[in-house]
Amino acid sequence: MFLKVQLPWNVIIAAESLKPGSLMLQRAILIRLLTDFAAKKATKDMGYFLAVTTLDKIGEGKVRQHTGDVLFPVVFNAVTFKVFKGEVLEGVVHKVLKHGVFLRIGPIENAYLSSSKMPGYVYVLGENPYFMNQKMPKIAKDVVVRVVVIGTKWMEAEREFQALVGLEGDYLGPISAPDM
Amino acid sequence: PKQVLEMSDKAGSLLSSKGSLKGKDDSAAKAKGRKVQFSKEGPFESVMNGTKSAGKDKVANGGKSSATKDPHQYEQRVDQELPENFKCLMDCEAAVMLQGIQDHMVMLSRDPAIKIPASFDKGLHYAKSSSKHSNPEAVRSILEPLKNHGLTESEICVIANVYPETADEVFALLPSLKGKRGINSKPIEDSMSELAKLKQPIFTV
Numbered sequence: 001m002f003l004k005v006q007l008p009w010n011v012i013i014a015a016e017s018l019k020p021g022s023l024m025l026q027r028a029i030l031i032r033l034l035t036d037f038a039a040k041k042a043t044k045d046m047g048y049f050l051a052v053t054t055l056d057k058i059g060e061g062k063v064r065q066h067t068g069d070v071l072f073p074v075v076f077n078a079v080t081f082k083v084f085k086g087e088v089l090e091g092v093v094h095k096v097l098k099h100g101v102f103l104r105i106g107p108i109e110n111a112y113l114s115s116s117k118m119p120g121y122v123y124v125l126g127e128n129p130y131f132m133n134q135k136m137p138k139i140a141k142d143v144v145v146r147v148v149v150i151g152t153k154w155m156e157a158e159r160e161f162q163a164l165v166g167l168e169g170d171y172l173g174p175i176s177a178p179d180m
Numbered sequence: 181p182k183q184v185l186e187m188s189d190k191a192g193s194l195l196s197s198k199g200s201l202k203g204k205d206d207s208a209a210k211a212k213g214r215k216v217q218f219s220k221e222g223p224f225e226s227v228m229n230g231t232k233s234a235g236k237d238k239v240a241n242g243g244k245s246s247a248t249k250d251p252h253q254y255e256q257r258v259d260q261e262l263p264e265n266f267k268c269l270m271d272c273e274a275a276v277m278l279q280g281i282q283d284h285m286v287m288l289s290r291d292p293a294i295k296i297p298a299s300f301d302k303g304l305h306y307a308k309s310s311s312k313h314s315n316p317e318a319v320r321s322i323l324e325p326l327k328n329h330g331l332t333e334s335e336i337c338v339i340a341n342v343y344p345e346t347a348d349e350v351f352a353l354l355p356s357l358k359g360k361r362g363i364n365s366k367p368i369e370d371s372m373s374e375l376a377k378l379k380q381p382i383f384t385v
Contacts (some may be wrong), residue, residue: 001258001268001269001270001271001334001337001338001341002268002269002270002271002273002274002303002307003262003266003267003268003269004266004267004268004269004277005265005266005267006265007265031293031294034294034295034296035293035295037295037297038295038296038297038298039295041297041298041299042299045263046266048297048299048303049297049299050278050297050299050300050303050304051277051278051281051296051297051300051303053277053281079269079274079277079278079303081274081299081303081306084257084258084334085257085258086257086258086354086356087258087334087338088338088341088342088353088354089310089341090310104302105306106299106302106303106305106306106307106310107299107302107303107306146342148353149258169352169353169355170349170352170353171344171349171352171353172353
């Protein structure tokens with residue numbers, strides 16, 4: 001789900017950018033913050049960083065002894081995205097394999113729905129393979145599926161999450177999405 | 181000890197291989213008594229949900245405990261309270277916020293120094309396609325009172341995002357609700373019928 005977080009970060013401005021006139025300084029701080037924010041991509045605690053919404057406060061700058069940079073403590077609000085175990089979400093199938101499918105849920109590219117968690121579904125081989133069930137719509141590429149999150153994994157190296165999802169439970173399964 | 185070692189193996193294999201989930205289900209069932217070991221076993225934190233043992237467990241309490249000791253991912257459950265500076269957004273609310281930023285994008289992109297996070301587009305697209313309500317404030321005001329009936333902020337957001345039609349559906353999708361004391365279906369039923377009134381035609385011209 002989406003989260004709104006309030007964060008205190010330290011933004012470091014190189015001495016060269018410190019021109020007289022507070023407007024240029026504020027701009028430099030903001031640019032630096034946005035750059036750092038975009039570079040971070042995601043964290044384990046907060047999920048994927050999507051956008052900075054407001055800048056609450058810029059504190060007094062402190063000169064760093066050896067480099068001559070100035071460090072500004074900044075408090076800002078941002079929107080992030082993270083999935084939680086037990087959450088019910090809708091993902092779009094983008095890859096169908098023999099033992100399961102991969103869904104995209106927002107910024108998460110690889111949410112895995114194993115065939116063992118698709119009760120009643122069987123794999124149908126073909127040029128465009130899919131999973132079929134007698135009583136429910138089929139699960140194929142580009143189908144929207146309502147799933148429950150069984151587990152999540154934060155991958156430090158790639159700075160991204162993977163999720164494990166399932167269909168075991170009432171009211172879960174492919175959604176006939178009229179407008180997608 | 182034997183039990184713990186078994187879990188460790190399974191935890192290791194779970195965490196090192198993508199997509200395998202067998203270990204998780206088994207180990208979670210076995211793990212009930214062994215809280216001390218959980219500081220390493222991220223995914224099994226779920227069995228401690230709602231119970232605390234004095235001083236021993238380091239990973240209880242979901243989002244509030246320090247994740248830094250745990251080198252592997254430990255998961256927050258959707259029915260736990262989030263840390264204080266986090267607030268859940270319903271998909272419809274997020275869609276409004278992100279669209280607002282998108283609207284400024286033309287102006288922002290004129291300045292080459294301004295960087296937009298890579299996930300922004302995916303996040304916006306997801307928020308818009310997942311959002312089922314055109315009036316987030318109305319949804320908020322209908323669901324907010326459920327907090328007085330024991331629901332957490334994140335449970336309310338899940339309900340808003342899923343847009344269930346009946347209280348039955350709510351309990352089916354959020355089984356944690358059944359276990360909570362003081363949850364009865366009447367307020368939830370009322371909220372669902374209020375929500376249903378908001379329902380707009382699915383096909384928009």
